[in-house]
Amino acid sequence: MYDLRLLRENLDDLRDRLGPRGKDVAWQELRTLAEDRRNQMVQVEELRHQLKKGSDEVARLKREKQSADYEMAAMKALGESIKEREEQLRLVEEQLAHIALRIPNVPHASVPAGQQPEDNLEVRRWGTPPHLAEPIRTHWDLGEGLGILDFDRAVRMAKARFAVLTGMGARLERALINYMLDVHTTQHGYREVLPPLLVNRVAMTGTGQLPKFEEDLFQVRDEELFLIPTAEVPVTNLHREEILPEERLPVRYTAYTPCFRREAGSYGKDTRGLIRLHQFNKVELVAFAKAEHSYDELERLTSHAEAILQGLDLHYRVVALCTGDMGFSAAKTYDIEVWLPSQQVFREISSCSNFEAFQARRANIRWRPKSGKKDTKSEFVHTLNGSGLAVGRTLVAILENYQQPDGTVAVPKVLQPYMGGIEKIERS
């Protein structure tokens, strides 16, 4: 969502900067509507001003025990005409919002141009692929072989794209969640949050999931509530309609939540295994920062997500998404991709974005400078978030990268305290 005055005055500039990202935007209509809105607003204001003065005049006449019949009749007529014009204005604003809420964020200057994932820019790699004996097994073969992963039975109580973890599989997932939360809270300075998993429409609109992506969300029947697709939604909305004092910034939260996604339009993709499910666990990092610090914060937040992979000794790379591959609300995104030996590819395990003021404008999240003097006008914060990490995919990476020739899986050192001290997952 954009500031409407900026929108009107910098429409061409905005269109240029969006480039192909703005190809679906009705620019001409937008321009007309923005002009209409301003003109009609000026008129309505003027008429309202007259109405107010007229009403004051009626009050004065009545106080002086004079007849006010003429004025009252005139004001009645004026009031009706205002009502009509306001209705027109409301319509224009509605149409304007309909378009404006569907305009994606403007990419930061440092974002590589491009349309395809191939146009993404690799910025660094860490570690090396493990030396594994052939045959290299997939995580679903390993998991089912060890009896810790069950896809078939998940269909009984749910449907395809759900999974059941049992035994040491469930334990490993829980260990990962605890490990990640512990690192972020004790080493990286994040405050832990356990938010609602159902949120309302306003919250979803604030972070940008709505109105454009409603078909990607699970919705509760009979009530206007949605299952969260990411903890980003409830945690960013913690400060909706708030003005944060300067000394509180930056604010950093971490949250473990299950996430729910319809995965509409992904038929045939990643149909096997834990990679793409309707429900998965994620530890999220969320930050609120001043504009001048938000890109430093993005680097920091990304490094915090990387720290988890480094602790687990998993090979990964970081890529800067190109303009065409970025999400709707993001101004810049780094994806962290972990090495999956079974497919010999890097797969996304974290996505870290700076939304600049895009979400803050929609959710009305501001901060106010400390100085008590003049110039204490509030400003929009910049919001950021990133996975730290997607837990299910981390479990996948561990199964595949730590697999042994006999089909067992070694437990990474840092997780052993969370796994009751065991060093290896065996069939049980």
Add this chain to the structure above:
RNA sequence: GGAGGGGUGACGGAGUGGCCGAACGUGCCGGUCUUGAAAACCGGAGAUGGGGUAACCUAUCCGCGAGUUCAAAUCUCGCCCCCUCCGCCA
């Protein structure tokens, strides 16, 4: 789910139709006083949108949305949320 009470500015809390953007208090900012601070006293200060180069002007905002009226924080209706008690329940 049932019964009752309530949603006003950063906070507390007045205000039941017109000079109310809203008393008063606390907190905040500036000043006087003081070696400095506190206290006391004086003064200032809401948010958002629109117009204007600017000083400034203007509209809207008393949970949200409709309605009545020349005029609504105040009256009517609907909705949302919070609190207390009862029921149910992890």
